[in-house]
Amino acid sequence: MNTPSEDYHALLARHDAMRLRRRILAPSGSRVGEWGAKAPQTYDGTADQLLIGDSLPLVNPLEELIAELYRILFERHPYLRSLFPASMAFQQAHLAKIFRYLIGNLHRTGEMIGVFRQLGRDHRKLGVRPAHFEAFEAALIEALRVRAGVRWTHALEQAWLRMLRLAVSAMVRGADEAIAEPPSWEATVTSHELRTPDLAVLRVRPHQPYAFEAGQYASLESPLLEQAWRPYYLARAPHPDGELEFHVRARGADGVSDALVLGTREGSAVRLSAPRGALALPDHLPAADLLLIASGTGWAPMKALLQRVDDERSRAHRVRLLLLSPAGETATAGEMYDAAYLGAFRRKRPWLSVIAADAASTRFAGAGLRALNGILPPQPGAAAGQHAFLALTPEATTTEPAQAVAARLAAAGVPAEQIRHDATGVVAVTEMSASTTRTGLLSA
DSSP: OOOHHHHHHHHHHHHHHHHHHHHHTSOHHHHHHHHHHHSOSSOOHHHHHHHHHHHHHHHOSHHHHHHHHHHHHHHHOGGGGGGSOSOOHHHHHHHHHHHHHHHHHTTSHHHHHHHHHHHHHHHGGGTOOHHHHHHHHHHHHHHHHHHHGGGOOHHHHHHHHHHHHHHHHHHHHHHHHTTTSOSOEEEEEEEEEEEETTEEEEEEEESSOOOOOTTOEEEEEOGGGTTOEEEEEBOSOOOTTOOEEEEEEOOSSSSHHHHHHHSOOTTOEEEEOOOBOSOSOOTTOOSOEEEEEEEGGGHHHHHHHHHHHHHTGGGOOEEEEEEEEOTTSOOOGGGSTTHHHHHHHHHTOTTEEEEEEEGGGGOOBTTBOTTSTTSSOSSTTGGGGEEEEEEEOTTSOOSSOHHHHHHHHHHTTOOGGGEEOOOSSHHHHHHTSSOOSOOSSSOO
């Protein structure tokens, strides 16, 4: 039998839940307007970056600040706990990465807003709604006060609030812009082939039409790990049969990848997020030379891009594909997990050159690309005609990440606007890290 105190707190919880539900069900226009009003109309990201940077010694380490945030959030709103996985360890570390991204990129306000608008679109599959952010905001401010104690100031608090509200308003707007798009797609696995003990090639058929472009990626959820999502590149260009292809490597962490490789079979169910990514060929791209650089399962988007190029031979692309293997391993295209397909594909397509290299050979010297072995034409100025696409994945550790390779390509003469790769800011942290759980501010 409940005590009067327990009954009272249960009544408060029900009242709070009903109030939150009313906010969640409010018309979408009012949600966007409300958060748009909260966000700073003019924003000096550099000034807030300095203020927040000054406050970090008071609240660091960020992981402990975030642990306090969630303690407060769940204590005040226990029904929100169901939005999160059982273990909060990765979530706390993940949110710390998001805060570091925010703080480090406040001076690039436009770019940061674009990242969080995309994040808001992706949050729709998790059931996160604008009203949840209000509870999150209140818990964050209280956690900051607890961590900093008497040294906390109004000016510091306002800087954190402006940063958070700018990010959340972008997420809410991104979610509202995607309102006509399904938050997720149900799909059935039609083929599951183990190419190595830890790598599977999956064919998947969505139950509804699924529009995407070659070079994009989608997040997958397995019923073996509900509410856990991980992104994978689509390894097949759009096809009339509607089937999608994914290349998945198990990581030994009992996460989504392991579930898809080791626990999934033909006939299994999966869920898909909307397609995302920066590697799609622009529609306006003229006939040009393409440079594709991939490692590990980063071959997947390149496979899709090659299929699209093959369908559009009238544009007369010449393509160079550089496949990187981990340092210390033999670098031969014939040893890759999809070698049979690539071998058959390249034999009938003289416009495609394939070069295999180990990761150590990708070191750069000065403004040149010493070790790309002919990937860039030797003629002066020829690099300016290249359009480069990079997909470097963690399992094939290269000497430099994609951003660094992109910078070296630019230094060698490839125009920066002609170099495409998926960013390693929040979107990459949420979408491309070796994670097994959900993403974003409220859930990861």
